[in-house]
Structures are given as C-alpha cells and as structure tokens.
Amino acid sequence: MRIGLLGTGPWAGMAHAPALNEHPGLDFVGVWGRRPDAAKTLADQFGVRAYDDVDALFADVDAVAVALPPAVQADLAVRAARAGCHLLLDKPLATTVEQGRAVVEAAREAGVASVVFFTTRFVTETAVWINEQAGAGGWFTARAQWLGALFGSDSDSPFADSPWRQEQGALWDVGPHALSVLLPILGDVRRVAAAAPGPGDTVQMVLDHAGGASSSLTLSLSAPAAAAGAGVELRGEYGVTVLPEGTEGAVTALVHAADALIDAARTGEPHACDAAFALRVTEILVEAEALLESNAR
Known part of the structure; x- marks a missing residue:
C-alpha cells in the first residue's frame, strides 16, 4: 500500500513517519505539510518526496496518514477520501x-477504509484486556483517569505549544482515549x-451507558508530572479489574493501526475504530x- 503523510509537527516526526517507514506492508511515498520547509526537512529525514501540492500527493498514493489538528484533519480527510485514499x-x-x-x-461514498488511532486500542496488552472485558460483561461501574502534564508548571512536552490543545484542552485531547476504552466494554x-x-483544564464527567453501567472520568493536561498517568478500573459481577500498562510505544501501536487499515482495505470490513466510531x-x-x-x- 502506497501511503503519504499529512503533517510535519512533533507527532508526525516522532510517531507517524517512523511507523510508516518501518512497516513492511507500506511504501512510504512522501510528506505534505502546511509549512513546506518543515515538509522538506521531514521528507529528507526519511528519504521520501516532499509535496507542495496535497492533491498531487493524493494522486500518487493509496492511503494517507494524518497528523494534523482535528479541524484541519477533517477537511483534508474528506478531500483524500474523495480522491480514493484510505x-x-x-x-x-x-x-x-x-x-x-x-x-x-x-469515506462511505468513496468506498475507502478508515482507521482512527486511539492509542490504547492498538497496544497489544491493552487491546487484549479491552476485548476480554467486553466479552465478560456484567459491569456495574467504571472509573477512568487520563491525566497529562502538558500544561503543568514542570512540563517540557513538545506538545505544550500546540494551539488546538491549548484551545480545546483535555476534554478533546485525552477524552477520546478514555472513551475508546469505555465504549466497547460498557x-x-x-x-x-x-x-x-x-x-x-481538568474536566470531570459522569456517563450513563446503554448496558446499564455508569462511569466517571477525570481528564486533564494540567496535572503535575508526578501525578500524570492513565488508569481504568472496572467493577462488576466478577470483581475488580484494571487496565494493564502497555509495554509498546506509539510507533509500534501505529504499525498495528496500519495493519488494521491494510486489512480493512483488503476485506472491505470496517474496523472497530473506524471513522464512524x-x-x-x-x-x-x-x-x-x-x-x-x-x-x-
């Protein structure tokens, strides 16, 4: 599968580009970015072409990976799908x-596959746990905490200067991670x-789930570094269980997500983490x- 990368920020350089480059089933073709100089720098690093015209990239590939702010991503994803890109x-x-x-x-009209990278769903240990708990059922309640330190006083994160994260906060940055775990289970x-x-930017939420269970979420990007981390605890008929810590990093998880995209494109079967989810x-x-x-x- 020929694939191009849209985006040149820290996440594109740290996770997406290395994953696309090392995946044996992908031909990493090129990079497009809103800053042409940054696109050239990233493309040169991985020995691929830097594209000035995003439509030219769409024409040269079978799929695109997107590492851009959500509003920009959504508009370009529509254009990519209409160009026939997974x-x-x-x-x-x-x-x-x-x-x-x-x-x-x-995506539906164009007949292209989609996979959205909810990290926890593509880390082997956590993905297995989620599937096991979804199959077990009988859950009464859940508690999820997703605490980041991006905006803490001791933060040195490269994502702290992200304008969309500063504007949208934890609800939109880590809220999707928590929901991606809770929805398939509850x-x-x-x-x-x-x-x-x-x-x-901390947000606390209580959710009423269709299965009858309730869940509480604490989401933040403002936690002190010593308090940062993610955790999910489930309580139900079979006792108490907690989300395990995954040992795989973001690059490996993205390789798994690319596997899922290739499989969905090949079979025509939607992935559980598709655009509709x-x-x-x-x-x-x-x-x-x-x-x-x-x-x-």
Whole structure:
C-alpha cells in the first residue's frame, strides 16, 4: 500500500513517519505539510518526496496518514477520501459533529477504509484486556483517569505549544482515549449525566451507558508530572479489574493501526475504530462540552 503523510509537527516526526517507514506492508511515498520547509526537512529525514501540492500527493498514493489538528484533519480527510485514499487518522476525528459526519460520509461514498488511532486500542496488552472485558460483561461501574502534564508548571512536552490543545484542552485531547476504552466494554453512552470543570483544564464527567453501567472520568493536561498517568478500573459481577500498562510505544501501536487499515482495505470490513466510531466519540464530547458551557453560565 502506497501511503503519504499529512503533517510535519512533533507527532508526525516522532510517531507517524517512523511507523510508516518501518512497516513492511507500506511504501512510504512522501510528506505534505502546511509549512513546506518543515515538509522538506521531514521528507529528507526519511528519504521520501516532499509535496507542495496535497492533491498531487493524493494522486500518487493509496492511503494517507494524518497528523494534523482535528479541524484541519477533517477537511483534508474528506478531500483524500474523495480522491480514493484510505484513511489512517488521529484522534479526535473532529471537534464538531458536522466535520466528523462529513468524513464518515465521504469515506462511505468513496468506498475507502478508515482507521482512527486511539492509542490504547492498538497496544497489544491493552487491546487484549479491552476485548476480554467486553466479552465478560456484567459491569456495574467504571472509573477512568487520563491525566497529562502538558500544561503543568514542570512540563517540557513538545506538545505544550500546540494551539488546538491549548484551545480545546483535555476534554478533546485525552477524552477520546478514555472513551475508546469505555465504549466497547460498557456500551454506547445514553447521556452525559454530568460534566464539571476542575483545576486548570481538568474536566470531570459522569456517563450513563446503554448496558446499564455508569462511569466517571477525570481528564486533564494540567496535572503535575508526578501525578500524570492513565488508569481504568472496572467493577462488576466478577470483581475488580484494571487496565494493564502497555509495554509498546506509539510507533509500534501505529504499525498495528496500519495493519488494521491494510486489512480493512483488503476485506472491505470496517474496523472497530473506524471513522464512524470516532464520530460517536466526537458526539459524546460535544454533548459534554455543551453541558460544561451551560453550567458555566
């Protein structure tokens, strides 16, 4: 599968480009970015072509991987799908329902496959655990904490200067990760029962799930480094279980996501983390955002 990369930021350089370059089933063709000089630098690093025209890249590949802010990603994903490119996208798919739905509809109309990179779903240990808990059922409640230190006083993260993260905060950056774990286990969200702000960009949520269980989420990018980390605890008929720590890094997880895209393109069978699933995540986060704004008035 010939694949191109859209994006030249830290995530593109640290994760996407190395994963595309090392995957044995991919032919990494080139890079396009909003900053041509950065695209050339990244392309030169991996010995591929830097494209000035994104449509020219679409014409040369079978698929694209996207490492761009969600609003930019959504618009380009629609164009890529209409050009016949399969889609390896990042979370969140979009921060509006309209943009997310446009991606889903474009992919469906074009008959292209889509996979959205919710990291935990593509790390072997955590993916196995999620599938096991989804199969077990009988869950009464869950607690999820996704705490990042991007905006902490002791942060040295290369993502701290990301304009979209500064604007959208933890709800949109780490909220998708938490939902990607909870939804396959507890079922869809019938309603966001509560959403309240905490320190910094912290958001606390309570969800009512279709399976009858409830879950509580604490999401933040403002935690001190010593408090950062992610955890999920489930309680139900069979006792208590917690999300294991994965040993694989982002590059390996992205290789697994590319495997999933290749398989979905080959078989025509949608992946569990396709654009339609990512749209549902966006819909839930939009509902939580509206509740936060309502409570602030």
